[in-house]
Amino acid sequence: MSLLEVRRLTTAFRTGRGEVTAIEDISLDIEAGEILGVVGESGSGKSVTALTVMGLLPMPPARVVAGSVRFGGQELLGLSEMRMERIRGAGISMVFQEPMTSLNPVLTIGEQIMETVRAHEGISARAQRERALEMLERVGIPSAARRLTDYPHQLSGGQRQRVMIAMALVCRPKLLIADEPTTALDVTIQAQVLDLLMDLRDELGMAIMIITHNMGVIAETADRVLVMYAGRIVEEAPVAGLFDRPMHPYTRGLLDCVPTLEQDTERLVAIPGGLPEPGRRPAGCRFAPRCGLRVDACAAGMPPLVGGDGHRAACIRVGAA
Amino acid sequence: MSMFGVFLQRLASAVPIMLIVSLMTFSLMHFIPGDPAAAIAGLSATPEQIKMLRHDLGLDEPFVVQLVTWYLGLFRGDLGRSILMGQPVVEVMLFRLPVSMALAAYALVITLLLGLISGIFAALRQNSWVDQAAMMFAMIGISMPNFWLGLLMILFFSVSLGWLPTGGYIPFGEDLVGWLKTSTMPALSLALLQVGLLARITRSTMLEVLRQDFIRTAKAKGLKWRTVVIKHALANALIPITTVIGIIVSLLISGSVVTETLFSIPGVGQLLTQAVLNRDYPLVQGGLLMVTAILVLVNVLVDVSYALLDPRVRHG
Amino acid sequence: MVDQAGVEELEAEAPRRSPFRVTMGLLFRHRLFVMGLCLFGIIVVAGVLAPVITSVDPTKLAMRFKFRPPSADFIFGTDNFGRSLWSRVMWGAQLSMLIGGSVVILNAIFGTLIGAAAGYFPRIDNPLMRINDALMAFPAILLAIGITAVLGPSTFNAILALAIVYIPRTARIVRSSVIVLREMEYVQAAIAAGAGHWRILRHHILPNAMAPLIVQLSFLFAYAVLSEATLSFLGLGAVPPTPTWGNIMAEGRQYMTDSYWIITIPGVALMITVLGLNLLGDGLRDLLDPRLRIQQ
Numbered sequence: 001m002s003l004l005e006v007r008r009l010t011t012a013f014r015t016g017r018g019e020v021t022a023i024e025d026i027s028l029d030i031e032a033g034e035i036l037g038v039v040g041e042s043g044s045g046k047s048v049t050a051l052t053v054m055g056l057l058p059m060p061p062a063r064v065v066a067g068s069v070r071f072g073g074q075e076l077l078g079l080s081e082m083r084m085e086r087i088r089g090a091g092i093s094m095v096f097q098e099p100m101t102s103l104n105p106v107l108t109i110g111e112q113i114m115e116t117v118r119a120h121e122g123i124s125a126r127a128q129r130e131r132a133l134e135m136l137e138r139v140g141i142p143s144a145a146r147r148l149t150d151y152p153h154q155l156s157g158g159q160r161q162r163v164m165i166a167m168a169l170v171c172r173p174k175l176l177i178a179d180e181p182t183t184a185l186d187v188t189i190q191a192q193v194l195d196l197l198m199d200l201r202d203e204l205g206m207a208i209m210i211i212t213h214n215m216g217v218i219a220e221t222a223d224r225v226l227v228m229y230a231g232r233i234v235e236e237a238p239v240a241g242l243f244d245r246p247m248h249p250y251t252r253g254l255l256d257c258v259p260t261l262e263q264d265t266e267r268l269v270a271i272p273g274g275l276p277e278p279g280r281r282p283a284g285c286r287f288a289p290r291c292g293l294r295v296d297a298c299a300a301g302m303p304p305l306v307g308g309d310g311h312r313a314a315c316i317r318v319g320a321a
Numbered sequence: 322m323s324m325f326g327v328f329l330q331r332l333a334s335a336v337p338i339m340l341i342v343s344l345m346t347f348s349l350m351h352f353i354p355g356d357p358a359a360a361i362a363g364l365s366a367t368p369e370q371i372k373m374l375r376h377d378l379g380l381d382e383p384f385v386v387q388l389v390t391w392y393l394g395l396f397r398g399d400l401g402r403s404i405l406m407g408q409p410v411v412e413v414m415l416f417r418l419p420v421s422m423a424l425a426a427y428a429l430v431i432t433l434l435l436g437l438i439s440g441i442f443a444a445l446r447q448n449s450w451v452d453q454a455a456m457m458f459a460m461i462g463i464s465m466p467n468f469w470l471g472l473l474m475i476l477f478f479s480v481s482l483g484w485l486p487t488g489g490y491i492p493f494g495e496d497l498v499g500w501l502k503t504s505t506m507p508a509l510s511l512a513l514l515q516v517g518l519l520a521r522i523t524r525s526t527m528l529e530v531l532r533q534d535f536i537r538t539a540k541a542k543g544l545k546w547r548t549v550v551i552k553h554a555l556a557n558a559l560i561p562i563t564t565v566i567g568i569i570v571s572l573l574i575s576g577s578v579v580t581e582t583l584f585s586i587p588g589v590g591q592l593l594t595q596a597v598l599n600r601d602y603p604l605v606q607g608g609l610l611m612v613t614a615i616l617v618l619v620n621v622l623v624d625v626s627y628a629l630l631d632p633r634v635r636h637g
Numbered sequence: 638m639v640d641q642a643g644v645e646e647l648e649a650e651a652p653r654r655s656p657f658r659v660t661m662g663l664l665f666r667h668r669l670f671v672m673g674l675c676l677f678g679i680i681v682v683a684g685v686l687a688p689v690i691t692s693v694d695p696t697k698l699a700m701r702f703k704f705r706p707p708s709a710d711f712i713f714g715t716d717n718f719g720r721s722l723w724s725r726v727m728w729g730a731q732l733s734m735l736i737g738g739s740v741v742i743l744n745a746i747f748g749t750l751i752g753a754a755a756g757y758f759p760r761i762d763n764p765l766m767r768i769n770d771a772l773m774a775f776p777a778i779l780l781a782i783g784i785t786a787v788l789g790p791s792t793f794n795a796i797l798a799l800a801i802v803y804i805p806r807t808a809r810i811v812r813s814s815v816i817v818l819r820e821m822e823y824v825q826a827a828i829a830a831g832a833g834h835w836r837i838l839r840h841h842i843l844p845n846a847m848a849p850l851i852v853q854l855s856f857l858f859a860y861a862v863l864s865e866a867t868l869s870f871l872g873l874g875a876v877p878p879t880p881t882w883g884n885i886m887a888e889g890r891q892y893m894t895d896s897y898w899i900i901t902i903p904g905v906a907l908m909i910t911v912l913g914l915n916l917l918g919d920g921l922r923d924l925l926d927p928r929l930r931i932q933q
Binding site: 338468583617 | 772783784872890
Binding site for chain 2: 151
């Protein structure tokens with residue numbers, strides 16, 4: 001049994017033009033202690049997947065159409081809000097992209113970390129403070145004791161993201177979902193934060209699902225990679241396999257434009273065209289309209305994920321090759 | 322900067338405004354078409370009476386002398402004498418102010434309670450029937466003339482049901498129940514507009530705050546929704562909401578003029594209406610200046626509490 | 638935030654039509670705006686048609702008909718002098734529209750002039766805004782009362798007083814849009830290209846500052862009507878026997894125990910006007926300028 005098992009998950013949004021599917025038929029596993037990278041352009045459904053797992057999508061307009069999310073064997077979909085609150089922050093935590101806006105501006109750093117402890121563990125205020133302090137030191141905030149009474153605006157962007165990480169990890173979750181944790185940071189700070197995450201993974205033995213559009217981040221951190229395109233998984237592989245032998249034309253395109261840590265592209269220039277809008281996705285392979293290797297059969301139906309040795313892709317050429 | 326420093330700084334920035342305000346109030350009497358003294362004295366006055374009045378008001382002095390006298394008086398806390406009452410304006414005003422302040426405070430409490438609560442619930446249940454009902458109520462509130470509401474309340478609660486007196490006033494120091502009986506209808510009719518305004522602003526501010534990333538963070542930490550709303554959302558929403566308290570107080574003062582007249586409450590509003598109707602210009606001038614000064618002070622306090630609530634301002 | 642970029646794009650896409658027609662189309666789909674337009678429309682029509690739809694002079698005394706409740710003969714009943722309330726309320730509508738409209742026009746002219754001057758020419762910004770702030774420091778109705786006290790009660794003076802009270806508020810709104818627009822690149826480019834101030838203001842700045850102004854003016858119309866009613870209720874507006882909603886209610890007040898219609902009917906008319914204008918303003922704001930908050 002994996003730590004997190006997502007099966008055939010489909011989430012849709014109600015819009016002015018009826019319901020639009022954001023992610024479709026997503027299946028993934030995360031083992032304890034593993035780092036899973038999820039990569040794709042913005043709008044590919046990475047964040048929706050993460051937020052569905054966390055139960056953080058506003059419903060309505062969002063709706064889980066089908067599928068299952070099991071965490072440590074327990075089904076999360078349909079769990080009462082009260083039981084879900086116990087899992088958030090203690091079982092699964094999340095770090096968001098924008099450290100500038102993700103912290104509450106009117107509460108001190110210390111309070112924001114301590115209230116997480118308070119929500120999950122019945123320990124004294126003094127013990128809460130010690131835990132917060134310990135965690136702040138662990139994530140590398142200098143003179144942490146003094147920082148406890150600081151407000152978010154008094155910290156730099158990198159420090160805020162460290163605080164976010166401290167906040168997420170203070171209750172020792174088994175799984176951390178990091179949604180573009182370094183995108184908003186300077187390049188040098190990015191590497192530091194990634195190193196910190198890897199160190200903490202080793203130390204605390206937690207699994208990490210790292211969401212990014214940056215192949216460089218994947219190469220640095222991930223054990224295994226999922227590539228998402230237009231709401232679907234198009235390729236799944238161990239990180240070495242993906243970089244050595246990308247199977248899906250889209251993955252190849254991603255690798256061709258080589259966005260390294262230093263050079264980061266939100267939209268892919270190497271592949272002509274843009275991501276199809278949800279609701280206007282083509283029949284058959286979603287990538288077909290942009291694909292240089294397109295044949296008539298591509299439009300016929302959605303190709304399934306096929307392959308062996310944990311390396312699979314959703315392209316009709318995979319079986320044929 | 323210390324809080325007291327912030328207070329002093331805001332107070333200092335109010336000084337030029339008050340200088341212009343006092344100059345405008347002073348000039349007011351000089352805009353009376355024709356001879357102010359004749360206008361005050363009325364049609365039946367003899368030329369001697371007018372002349373004496375002109376002298377009493379200092380209107381026979383050159384403009385500059387009048388201006389200097391006005392400011393010298395201001396600094397000594399002297400705003401002239403009321404013609405109607407024959408007493409110093411400041412004394413007359415200080416006698417009436419507690420009545421108006423008690424009424425305004427009552428109305429403000431009603432405003433904050435009803436306005437904040439309905440605004441918050443509307444935001445939390447956006448587009449539900451609770452939201453629509455609250456917003457319809459708010460819309461009616463901001464559209465209903467307060468004196469008309471007062472009239473309808475008198476018609477209903479006093480005339481038809483006989484529950485409450487149609488007017489009059491019992492000071493709260495003398496008899497609290499009596500004060501509540503005489504002040505509840507005035508306070509309610511006075512508060513309605515502000516309740517609607519505050520409910521609308523609270524709702525839109527809360528909706529904006531609830532969309533913020535840190536709300537999602539708070540939920541992701543596993544906090545209870547109630548905690549997220551009260552501790553995280555409301556604490557942030559209160560900052561912009563504070564800024565409208567000044568507007569609310571200003572509207573309360575404006576509204577109290579007609580409310581006090583309608584319910585025969587011997588407050589500042591009624592006093593100034595009387596002063597205007599009886600052409601008691603010194604009282605109009607002095608009263609206007611004092612009320613405006615109080616309002617400016619309220620706005621200074623609002624600014625300070627704004628700084629108090631927002632750590633980004635507090636810690637520069 | 639949530640991965641919604643695609644969803645928003647989807648909603649944003651609309652068939653290409655002229656911006657004006659798109660705006661009008663959206664406005665007429667805004668249910669509350671249409672409701673506001675209808676309510677306000679009723680009062681405007683009543684005001685315009687007052688001479689046609691009333692057969693009795695609103696000031697004509699007829700003591701033998703006094704205190705008649707609404708009936709087939711007197712649709713709205715009569716007051717303490719036997720005057721037809723129907724006539725008085727309709728003519729009152731005309732006066733309310735006249736006063737509200739005049740205050741709005743004066744605000745549109747002087748508010749724009751002062752606001753644009755202050756926002757565009759930094760040198761005069763400070764002195765103008767100090768005077769503006771001082772005028773705004775007075776509680777609105779009290780200042781209006783103070784001014785009418787000096788000038789004496791009359792329709793014209795009520796318009797003047799309300800204009801003086803509200804122009805600073807309008808000027809402030811125009812000024813803040815002008816300041817933002819002035820820093821826009823296309824305006825800076827026009828300045829660099831040597832275009833004259835007047836030309837820049839007229840062609841580049843003012844047209845783009847119109848949206849918040851229009852929203853403000855529709856709310857302002859509501860405040861003006863409401864304030865005028867308050868003034869005349871206090872006996873500081875148009876002088877009786879000229880019928881205004883405010884003085885009809887003031888006179889009816891002593892008789893309200895038995896003749897409730899004298900105070901209720903003008904109140905309903907007043908409320909329809911203000912409600913209509915507020916709904917109208919809300920609709921315009923939602924559409925033209927969603928960032929603008931509820932103004933005083």
